[in-house]
Amino acid sequence: MNYHLKAESGVQLLARLNSHQSTAGLEEHLFHSGPEPKETIEIKGGPSTGKTLLLTQFIMKSILPPMFKDIKLNGLNVGVILIETDSHFNILKLVNLMERFILKKSTSKGITIEQEDIENLIKSSLNNLFLLTCHSSPELFVTFHQIPSLLIIHPSVSLILLDSVAAFYQQDVRSGGIRKIDLYCRKLVQVLQKCVNDYNVTTIYTKPSFFQSKSSILEEFSVEPKVGKINRRIELKFHESESNMFVATIQNSNSSTQVMYTINNQGLKWIKMKTSE
């Protein structure tokens, strides 16, 4: 009996040693040097504020290589697991963003690359993306348990994305699940956190703005990564007075920063930074 349990943790140990690369530099406008390994980050926002688009940008940055034919792409060259429940992620959009990005980088360097090269680069990068689409709560739950074995097979994966936590809430409540939204959300994220806890990966999930309890208590951010806690929240909102302008508020345990952005066909475009507190 013990033999088997030891064998399990042996694999886990191996996987840990096999260390999943850090996601530092994922988006300097939002994280500066971070995110730190094992962090959990929440992205919250209303419809059309760019939650899924931001995730798409994270994916692009992660799966692209740092360099391609003398062109600096600044990619992280790490793998990404995307767990989709809302079906808003669109791979054609990702490919489109990547194309535009590569073209822009190459023209600014004065280098012309063949369309075929771009396509091959995109395709090989897409080998680093793993999609898991869930259509029901039980399926999502079982899928969480599948992730450890995926992380062992694919040691390159450093980023786990979940879009979004709210997809099955009303159905779950109707089947006798947790009614209090904050608690529901925490429990769901907790199951995922437990499954990836042994691995050096960053977890990011999205949450629609309405998805919070009426008497919501402001959650404290944990400094250290910890199961049941989140380390950062990025809240996306429409700008109050300027149209077509958005504001992202980034909070963690010791600071709160705001970044303005617009959305165009190249994705979210950061404008300027202003720090409060």
Added chain:
Amino acid sequence: MLRPLWTMPLSGHIVSKLNENGFFYWEDLWNPDNRNELKPSVHKILQSCRGFSSRDFQSLQTAPASTSSFEVYMKDTDDIITFSKAVDELFGYGIPTESIVELCGAPGQGKTQICLQLCASVQIPKSLGGLSSAAIYIDTNKNFFFERFKEISLGTVAHCKKVVRKLKLGSSAEEEMKTFTIENMERNVHVLYVNGHIQLLAAVQLLEKMITSSKARLIIIDGFAFPFQEIDSGLQRTSFICRTLGILSQLVSKFKLAVVLTNELTTHISPSGETDFIPALGGSFAQFVSHRLLIGQDSILLSKSPNRPSAAANLKITADGIRDAN
């Protein structure tokens, strides 16, 4: 993807009984080796529940049949004539059955007159192209006057007699005309007076029985908005209105009825201070209505219809009922 049990048309206690025993999905109830057979444990649970019949249990998941639009197009629908050719032409050939029609206008513009005319028209014998059927008139505000209905019936019968004679429709039409009398016409209009929204909902819930016994093809609810004015909470009002209309629309397709509702105009003041007259009861009501007619002085406007363009017609109200303006 599995189907949760709470989406099934099952009563709440059956669902919670099954949930208690760890059954949450429809697919889980069935024997994995034979999908037409309930698991023995499920059968045992269900038999202990009130109101369970194993006979049509499997058919609970059956979806409504689908047909091609060509078949739908080829199928004839019945219409109820208004006795004004111009108004009939707004719809094609008269007020269509299998639809809910809203008549909307200020008081005294003739909404009730049109309703009474329809109660007479729906009874026109089949050999004259009518429906030979009856009407149920739900009256919320004491609008139905038998005296006036009698006048319109007289006008209708006289007109029909003229048609039979003129077109020489033959013996079967003459035979049918013998029973097409004022007395029978009065008998074939079933008037229900209701007071308040609870009584209205109750009346609508009783309609199925009345339709089966009376063979009615026309339901009129005169003063539809009136009973709902007593509800203060907006959400509750919407909920009551939609529930009432939900039942009506099921009856409409089941019995191929025409349902005619009359509605008031209310003053509407926008936040910027502009005033306007709009039909009462708001947009959530209007979406159950297939056709909306706005009634003005001697004219009528079809303002919403799924298949006809918006257009207007003139009419006049005579002692004999509704007629063309000229």
Added chain:
Amino acid sequence: MNRLDSVKSPLLSESVLQNLFSKKIFTVQKFLEEKPDRIASISSLQIKDVITLRESLITQFSAFVKKGVDEFLDLKDNSVELESGIECLDNLLGEVLRTGNIIEICGLTGSGKTQLCLTIGVNNSLRRNIIVHFIDTSLGNFTGDRIENILENKKLTKETIKDAMNRIKITKVRTMDELVSTLHQLKTSLGNQETCCRLIIIDSLSGVYLPMLNEADNDGSCFMNHIASLMRFISKQFHLLFLVVNLATKVFDPEACLEHSDEAPVEPNTPFKDLRPLLGRYWLHVPSTRLLIHRIDDRNLHDTTRTISVLKSSSIPIFSSCSVTIAKEGIVQSETND
């Protein structure tokens, strides 16, 4: 399957199941939640068997892992870009009407939502030889008359009209559970059909949602949630587009759905800030694109011109719009369009 007794595994014998059930461990989910040694002691299975069983349950019931590159190639080969057939609208929308998406058309009553659906349905049936499913929840919205009328005004032969009409399938649905049944049935039947279906129209969702509206329970929203999951599944699985109609009401309309009242306007600077689509806050997030069809002049009931504006999209600027006219041959581009 969610329940353990629907799973086919030699390890799950009748007595093992009975032991697990007696401790209220009925489902796959519950089984995975428990620690393996506890499962072993309850079920009298060996721990190595419990681990094997766990692993087999996870691989059997977890979502399928798809590499990004495979998903990309799959979409490139199998997804289709539909068009509305209305020139200015197609220019506005670009690739929005691609299969795999859920598009909402909202508007006030009488604004022409059904006309827009009929036009898009007819145009796609005509141009692409595809099956169009039209799920009609309101009375008589889908009259064969109007379809025939649209086709006839396009000056086509009787045979073409008949074929196009035969490819448009109509299902009349009266209640929410009938709608759920219809979608579950499509989920199984779409795979077996010879001619492929690329477009499913639901006119309207609000028609079956509103009668459920009640203060006491949340029946309406959990149904919307389930329907959203179903539509997502079907649209991805069979590469088709969902076009759903939703009613909008004026905010100051006393009948406007009150569940929005505690929420700030969707966007503070919106030109349509007095309009609200129904179906609740949850639903706002579901469609990938939301279009609003609107009368330009509220008072002139004869006016057949409308604007179609984008209220939600990830690829086109919101509030961009075009102007259309409701004509005999369906909805067409307005002549005044520049």
